[in-house]
Amino acid sequence: MTPSLSDLSHSLLDAARKAGADSADALAVSGTAVSIEIRKSALEQAERSEGVEIGLRVLVGRRQACVSASDTSAATIQALAERAVAMAREAPEDPNAGLAEAGQLARDWDLEALDLADPAPEPGASVLEASARAVEAAALASAGITQVEAAAAYSKRQLHLAATNGFSGGYGRTSTSLSAVAFTGSGTEMQRDYAGEGRIYASDMPGAEEIGRLAAERTLQRVGSVKPKTGTFPVVYDERVAASLAGHLLSAINGTSIARGSSWARDLMGKQVLPVGLSLIEDPHRVRISSSRPFDGEGLPTKRRAIVADGVLTGWVLDLATGRKLKMASTANASRGTSAPPSPSTTNIDLTQGALSRDDLIAQMGTGLLVTSMIGSTINPTTGDYSRGASGFWVENGRISHPVHECTIAGNLKDMLLRIVPANDARAHLSTRVPSILIDGMTIAGA
Template identity: 45%
Template sequence: MSTTTDRLRDLVAAARAAGADAADAVLVRDVGLSVTRRLGTVERIERAESTELGLRVLVATRGGRRQAIVSTGDTDPLGFPPLAERAVAMARAVPEDSFAALPEAVRFEPPAFDGTGLDLVSGAQPDVHDLTERAAQAEDAALAVAGITNSKGAEAGWNRRTVALVASNGFCGEYTRSAHHLSLTALAGHGTAMERDYEYLSAVHLTDLDDPATVGREVAARAIRRLNPGRLPTGRMPVVYHPRVAATLVGHLAAAVSGAAVARGTSFLRERMGERVLAAGLTVRDDPTRPRALRSRPFDGEGQPGAPLTLVEDGVLRSWILDSRAARQLALRPTGHAARSAGGVPSPAPSNLWLEPGTLSPEAIIADIREGFYVTELIGQGANILTGDYSRGAAGFAIRDGQIAEAVSGLTVAGNLGDMFLHLAAADDLRIHRGTDSPTLRVEGMTVAGG
């Protein structure tokens, strides 16, 4: 395929020669450029390039296998034999793991494993001038809005990542994915009465990235609207999540259906396969083969091909997210969702994940709420995947008589994810552009602690 994969083959061969019964090697090469601009002045220009090489070796034992991983930034083949010898020595010194093994290789002819058809490489490669102009358009548009008094800056950037994987089971693959990003934080008000809002956007193709000036004006409007926040009374009420924060609920679901958590017994959904875990009508999908998407890839961290996966269908749990190790523990087949860095073991993780939209508009979904909370920002982690207990700091707006009303902050929203998921309603405003995405979500009967 390339000199990169040829070099990885040499590293795998060195591991076998050093005594490994199986091995795989991964190379991750990144190059990126970014410009940060604040109050009209370019504060930082950063170009970063890195290459990391990882080797995983498995040594068979009477009770199973032993596994070790080493990583390095040195890709000189002269260093491969000693690197492999160190990895094998490490593997012989660690405890046995009966579930550690390479997956069965999936073989088919190139270019199937190079990302062809996924449209993952942008033809636009910006220079410093391009990125400076993009950041300037966003920040200047925000600062031009009356009421915006300061800026934490705007950043525009671009990066390209190449991933190559070769394994002793015969797998060989390589792909490249690019991304453009834009971020901005604007502040409104004065002194201790200041409020801020932000945006971070990323897209594989520049043409899919939102217009910078439009982003600046929208961030400014949101920051101004948050001025002079009040509090809501403590009590149980409907809570509506803006799509930006609704995606965190989808992320909590993904963590709870991770095969690793299920196999360890640390997920509150571990006994719920085939049962209703979301409200009727709600469906959650994951698809690593979605064209032009941020987390698309032709193969996962173990060389398994990507394929669309339905995690929840009409509210019923249909699949775990599995790498090969978790699949062996659960006596299932892997779903092609192994994530991996050069220096870490594979573990299950979602790719492009989203909750399907409903049929009502965001306005309709709040129309019957007499008193509620519209959340636009969350603070802290606050989700226990073992028990489902959920508590997050939050800010946003009051909902009064079916309308979004005054700004509120300093609140806490709490509940249990198991109950929350069963009392969800989804609006029709899904936009797939972050990697984990959701439409506006309404959750009934949450506890809001205010003033």
């Protein structure tokens, strides 16, 4: 009989104690994934994977080590624990390493309320292939589309975390996704764009035809792209790419960067980082959302909080170790896999939406750039200097004029974020909900 994830994690703890660990935590993860890819109307790839991984972190005093394996036999668990303890004894001391105190641990969470796993049966490969082919057919139905790459996927993942401080808990989640990349033209005139959707529940997915049609529509809009003007202009970040701006801020206030003193946001605690009236909210308890979770990677209870309130930065993103280094409490943002110690990361993020539509922002912009895709990134983590390759549409007199590509947009994140004007078009089902954003005075390098 295959042991449960709970049994595996507790077996790892027992082995760690016997091997000489002072304390330990263990993570057991099981997963199933099925994916189908269609290219040029032929089945390009069909994959299925399933397995269990186990990970163990041991502490000997303030020295720690992590080990992992995909073999769950008793002999492997014993050897894994012995190896981890031997490694920890040779590791340098880390005064910030350690488990949570018993009083800090999550208790009595309501997993059903989060609704993270679709109870429907796993879809067969034939079902996923049919969905991918339906997406392809919908895109090819648009005149001018010459080729489509379509993909459909399903995954189910479960985990259980246990520690010698008394914590023990687990949960599972599912994911269904469908996407298409559509092509038109050939050679140097070839254009491409995509559309894709993913949900926890397959029944919440939009239709394949809608996804295929949107991929085709976006691609055909790219025909005739040219380089834009060079100069200083306002820029609208389409909702598809606007979340990257919030991502840059979250990266800058991550406890790891702050503890090292290497972040451009290191002196911004309690200061204005967004315009007055805008907040950045983290809510790990949103129902049927992919990043929701009842506890973090160290067993601490997760909760809703305003990372930025009315434009003012209220706190860092911390796990226990970075919190200790900064002499602050963890914000229950620890994340971890089986092969590494915890590190800080966020879950579901919401930026306050505005009152205007994206079209309203474009009209307000006058002349400038609407960015719909980005490539590459040169972000100076210490100064916040920002430069990214972009493509999208040139706007004249508040109206989209023509598609553009091969340009660079530049500025400084600290200044850019203080000038953002949000639209009201964030999609409700996304884990990170950031609407289209207007920023004036950006440097554009084009023709």
